[in-house]
Amino acid sequence: xxxxxxxxxxxxxxxxxxxxxxxxxxxxxxxxxxxxxxxxxxxxxxxxxxxxxxxxxxxxxxxxxxxxxxxxxxxxxxxxxxxxxxxxxxxxxxxxxxxxxxxxxxxxxxxxxxxxxxxxxxxxxxxxxxxxxxxxxxxxxxxxxxxxxxxxxxxxxxxxxxxxxxxxxxxxxxxxxxxxxxxxxxxxxxxxxxxxxxxxxxxxxxxxxxxxxxxxxxxxxxxxxxxxxxxxxxxxxxxxxxxxxxxxxx
Ligand SMILES: [Zn+2]
Numbered sequence: 001x002x003x004x005x006x007x008x009x010x011x012x013x014x015x016x017x018x019x020x021x022x023x024x025x026x027x028x029x030x031x032x033x034x035x036x037x038x039x040x041x042x043x044x045x046x047x048x049x050x051x052x053x054x055x056x057x058x059x060x061x062x063x064x065x066x067x068x069x070x071x072x073x074x075x076x077x078x079x080x081x082x083x084x085x086x087x088x089x090x091x092x093x094x095x096x097x098x099x100x101x102x103x104x105x106x107x108x109x110x111x112x113x114x115x116x117x118x119x120x121x122x123x124x125x126x127x128x129x130x131x132x133x134x135x136x137x138x139x140x141x142x143x144x145x146x147x148x149x150x151x152x153x154x155x156x157x158x159x160x161x162x163x164x165x166x167x168x169x170x171x172x173x174x175x176x177x178x179x180x181x182x183x184x185x186x187x188x189x190x191x192x193x194x195x196x197x198x199x200x201x202x203x204x205x206x207x208x209x210x211x212x213x214x215x216x217x218x219x220x221x222x223x224x225x226x227x228x229x230x231x232x233x234x235x236x237x238x239x240x241x242x243x244x245x246x247x248x249x250x
C-alpha cells in the first residue's frame with residue numbers, strides 16, 4: 001500500500017513538469033473513460049501536491065487531476081521513451097519527461113474526496129501537537145492502530161507506518177485512543193512525521209515490526225504478533241511484551 005511518503009516522492013519526481021504545457025494520452029481504455037487525458041491535454045501544469053495518499057496535479061483553467069493508488073496503482077517518471085511496453089492509464093509528456101500512471105485505480109478530475117481529508121502529516125506547516133485534538137474527536141474506545149489510519153483525522157499514515165510508529169513509541173495498536181495520553185499521541189505523530197519525511201528524501205528503513213510476525217522483537221526479544229484490525233482488516237504487527245496496552249484485540 002503506497003503511504004504518504006511514497007506519494008510525496010512521486011510528487012517530487014513530477015515537479016520538473018510544473019510550468020510546462022503537457023501532452024496527455026490514455027492508452028488503456030479504463031484510463032480513457034475517466035476523461036482525464038482529454039481534460040488536461042494541452043494545458044499547463046501549475047502544481048503537484050501530495051495530500052495524504054492522494055496525488056493532485058493542478059492544471060491551468062482550474063482543472064485538477066486526482067490520483068489515488070490504493071494497492072495496485074503506480075507512477076513511473078523518466079525520460080520520454082523510458083516507459084516499458086504496455087498500456088498505462090495516463091501518459092503525460094513535457095520537456096523531455098514522460099510520466100505514466102498504471103493500473104489506476106482512482107484517476108479522476110473530482111477532488112471532493114480530498115476536501116474530506118484531515119491535514120497531511122507530512123506537510124511543511126503541520127504541527128503534530130496540533131493534531132492531538134483531532135484524534136480526540138473520534139470515539140474514545142477505538143484502538144490507536146485504527147485511528148492513526150483514519151484519513152479523515154490525519155492523512156498519510158498507512159498500515160506499515162502505523163505499526164512502526166507505535167512500536168517505536170512502545171504503544172500497542174490495541175490501546176484505545178481514550179487510554180492514550182496527549183503526550184502519547186503527540187509522540188507517535190511526531191515519530192511518524194519525522195521518519196516518513198526522512199523516507200521521502202532517502203530510502204525506506206527496514207521495518208522493526210511490520211511484516212515480522214513470529215520473529216523476535218528487536219527491543220525485548222519476545223515474539224512479534226499479527227492480527228487483522230479495523231473495518232478493512234489490515235494486519236497490525238506488535239510486541240505484546242513491550243508495547244503498552246491490551247495484549248490482543250478483543
Ligand atoms: Zn518487545
